[in-house]
Amino acid sequence: LIIAKINAAPATTSATAVGVPVLSAAAIAADTIVMAEALLSGQAKNLNIAMNRQTYAAFVSVALAANYAVDVFDGLKDRIVFTDALPAFTAAGSGDTYAIIGDFGYGFQANKPNGDNIVIKVDDLSLAEKDLVKLVGRQYVGMGVVAPKAFVKIVK
Numbered sequence: 001l002i003i004a005k006i007n008a009a010p011a012t013t014s015a016t017a018v019g020v021p022v023l024s025a026a027a028i029a030a031d032t033i034v035m036a037e038a039l040l041s042g043q044a045k046n047l048n049i050a051m052n053r054q055t056y057a058a059f060v061s062v063a064l065a066a067n068y069a070v071d072v073f074d075g076l077k078d079r080i081v082f083t084d085a086l087p088a089f090t091a092a093g094s095g096d097t098y099a100i101i102g103d104f105g106y107g108f109q110a111n112k113p114n115g116d117n118i119v120i121k122v123d124d125l126s127l128a129e130k131d132l133v134k135l136v137g138r139q140y141v142g143m144g145v146v147a148p149k150a151f152v153k154i155v156k
Helices: 002-008 032-037 053-065
Strands: 022-024 048-051 080-082 097-102 108-111 119-123 134-138 142-145 151-155
Touching: 002 097, 002 108, 002 142, 002 151, 022 032, 032 097, 032 151, 048 053, 053 080
Parallel strands: 022 151, 048 080
Antiparallel strands: 048 097, 097 151, 108 142, 119 134
16 A cells, blocks of 8 residues: 555645655666665655565666676665565556655654554344354554655656
């Protein structure tokens, strides 16, 4: 859900929505992550990268092809969060987001208006003929991007 919310954010901040800048990179280069970091706010300090494992392999392939020691992740190799919510670089179409870099603690917030408690309702009547008890749990959570330039979408 977090990836979807970030991906759905507009590129520029408006009166009603927080902006997430976009870096267009149709080909992965050794400086792609560095160029994405340049679009972040100075307040985004605790950076992570979200990407598919196949996208990670494409970045490593660029580093190996450089024939010299190059850190394509700009020191964030231990801060990569692998997710299948983003397509692999090779499977991404034009305009698709294949990596997100940013400060998830600063730029994203989830509010739970009723606290951490889950409201559980027990229904022992609707499935009584099957000798079953139906349990329904609910927890209200509102979430979204809250800080401009806390994330950058890298798109193909």
